[in-house]
Amino acid sequence: MLLSKSCVYGVQAAIYMASLPRNEYVSIQEIAGKLNISFHFLTKVLQNLTQAGLLVSYRGPNGGVALARHSSAISLADVIDSIDGSDVFKECLFGLPGCGVADPCPAHEHWTTMRSRLHHLCSTLTLEELGKRANQLNVRLANAHGPMNPAKLLATMNGNVDATAV
């Protein structure tokens, strides 16, 4: 996978927040529940985003996290950068150290054009746009089942479908 799972979770959570009618504090528990992500794990991921200045957080009852800027001012690349680092769009297909134009590998030329296209796409895709799409029909955000643990596994085997999925 190009992105780490942490990063994917962060992106999903960000899109979820952008899909809400108003930008208000949402508890991480709610996000984790809706997206079928481990609460504790998502907490860590979103901490990265608050420290990066993309989210603001508020502790205590009715607290939670909210977008620090308008959803139109946050790009997909912003979120990815904050979690997986900016190397995602700089590193190459082969991940060799010290790559560059001066000393390229045979695939360099082909790859860099792909890579810059991908970077451009992610930089121009705003959370606003992604949030809007998330609100349209037949578009989903949540993981199908979320991380499996023995209890959940048992529940699914008993025919209980998790109803928290969007």
Added chain:
Amino acid sequence: MLLSKSCVYGVQAAIYMASLPRNEYVSIQEIAGKLNISFHFLTKVLQNLTQAGLLVSYRGPNGGVALARHSSAISLADVIDSIDGSDVFKECLFGLPGCGVADPCPAHEHWTTMRSRLHHLCSTLTLEELGKRANQLNVRLANAHGPMNPAKLLATMNGNVDATAV
């Protein structure tokens, strides 16, 4: 990284073999040495490629591995498929299970176009072409330093530069 390290090693080795003037048996030790890859690890990786039918192997002195077909008949995608599986070009940016057109996430449309371009690129890039480029000036194949171990680290700190790199 999009590709696993195993896969990268396999691709590098394949390109190295394709860059040779004639397709003859090359010992894995030689390849590992030139590319600064752990010999034992590369052995396992190339086993995958031989089992996938991309390489043929021969045991004993003067044995080694060689390309099973002409380098023009092996694509980059072939190598990647054999090691990391064919999901690399099928799975999505977010790696969600059970994704598809019927139930897409907000970024689906954008991503699939990128993905198919990448797949097309890798499918049409042959080892022959990559090997030719590898033979041109200023083009390299090897890892800069290879996997570090305490002894090597010490050596580099003492100013010894590994001379096995291409």
Added chain:
DNA sequence: CAAATTTCAGATAAACTACTCTTAATACAA
């Protein structure tokens, strides 16, 4: 046949990623 060279196979260890759990710190509400 014996020795050397090479891939093949499997066990083991180290490193990393994903995930869980516990404890604090903070802020609101009764």
Added chain:
DNA sequence: TTGTATTAAGAGTAGTTTATCTGAAATTTG
């Protein structure tokens, strides 16, 4: 004030990936 809901922080666990090591099987050479 006291209790509770919430994020913050960090330690701990499990699984996967990466790398190392050892021995066996195959093949050539002498």
